[in-house]
Amino acid sequence: MSIQSWKINLAEWLLLKVKYPSEFHFGAAKEKQGQTAARKKIILTLLPSHDNLGDHAIAYASKTFLEREYPDFDIIEVDMKDIYRSAKALIKKRHPEDMVFIIGGGNMGDLYRYEEWTRRFIIKTFHQYKIVQLPATAHFSDTKKGRKELKRAKKVYNAHPELLLMARDETTYQWMKRHFPGKTVLKQPDMVLYLDKSEQHVPREGIFLCLREDRESALTDDERNRVKAALTEEFGELHSFTTTVGRRISRRTREKELEALWDTLKGAEAVVTDRLHGMIFCALTKTPCVVIRTFDHKVMEGYQWLKSIPHMTFIERPEPETVAAAVNRLLASETGEGGFSHSVYFEGLREKISGDAN
Template structure:
């Protein structure tokens, strides 16, 4: 049975009660919305409120891209909390040329149900608007719940009359084309790849590890610990970083946090990561990187967009020996380039 809008709101409200409220000065105000009623707008929504910098980078890159390519539009960022509160006021202040853009990422599916339910709420609420789903990855699990959630999502997407779907990998593109033959479906890279955060660092040294410890990890906890120990015994220095930083980030603080992480990456001689945005951050900072697969197709198919970069190496079946050899080759290559430049 499909969720009603009231049920979607109830589920979201239950989830929002667990989250910290935004400071007053950060929240969009209903009173300020009428001031924009005569301005055509792009409502950029589904922005994250959690600590994953990969998702915040997607939001930031999407904002920058829209700002550059649609200068005549006012870009309004509305996150997951705000969209339930502001949906009705936004519709009241509608301009005829308004567009809704939903940020992309890996939360299309049943692994992150609150994000998926909010996506469906947006599509139902803004049914008369052009809606663009920016490049996303879909993953519905092969479970009874996963199949039920997939059917619900398909029905919601299918009934939006002006929906553009963007897939950031081939599996998602195939799924979208199969289920939505009458909708516009594009295959586009992750929005973060539109950024260039490379700068000349005085010296790169050591190895940085950026490994998952959640339900998307391909390596078991034992394999991950053994790999960490092996690298720490072989290289010096070895640092540990993560794209989930353990503190709340919003659109007012995201660039500071992202810039700090990108600076760390630019100082490393090699990064080892199984995170999609660990790989993408290395691509946009021009940091040598050994990429390990994740549990699904997301990393391996995402690699297709950056496979031409000589400083990124993908390991489909990683182990201690293959990781060590990949690090050695990247260090050797980067060292030779340094000598040539000198």
């Protein structure tokens, strides 16, 4: 029985471990007596199981990056909710070169505490592993709760002997260097920008809108309605999309869900959004995009990676007339569709992670 080429998730591994206890070791060939166990592995964890396509795109892009850049490793994906019960089994089958990669995103801080607590569990539990935190945005509020969470985070992060941190914006980069002075900190864009989804060309029609209605929005309900009214008056019927789809998404369904949304955006004349991944998905699909700020620095600084794209513009104060005028400028522009080359920022990243970069 040869299973060396299998790429499976942890649940499948546990089932196969029961069925083939003497043969199955995390996708490696059968262990020979007297030899060290298993092929070397990368454990990719903190994966989401909720409905936010932005987070699932990060997970999908992170796995794509690891499979391409680390072909000599088996990639083991472990959902955020599964890591607690799976950690012991993973450590038991450790190869000396195994590493842990934690997906990035905007959940470092006290805004999404379960994700932050799980990250700390991973860092504490896998103390003997090299751990790589992929590009993240940090936000600890200046409150009693926020300061308490930051104190705990500093204690855990700083205690790990081989933790590498990546920031996806300048504010987080400076924050990480200040609070974790002994750690290597890299500045890298969101992992979704590693992907390329611009190959398909379809006719573009209609203005699409994707605006937040949660605690990260900088718009009041009235301001949001006024923007919608101004765009409707100027361009007629608007088309809406969202990156939170209202149903749970798994690793088995995420690619299908993402491809469906990317196909939709490829057919849009222009998009107005205040979602980071609404903006990033437009960059991937070469879709003209008007970007509106959110309550913190996440979107504004995420835009800094993309500001050279000719069909993307950022609005700090989204007055309705300003937004409509920005869309008109993009539609009237004679500049060719803009894109983003992941090689600009991701080339040589493996060497940076290993510390071999010049």
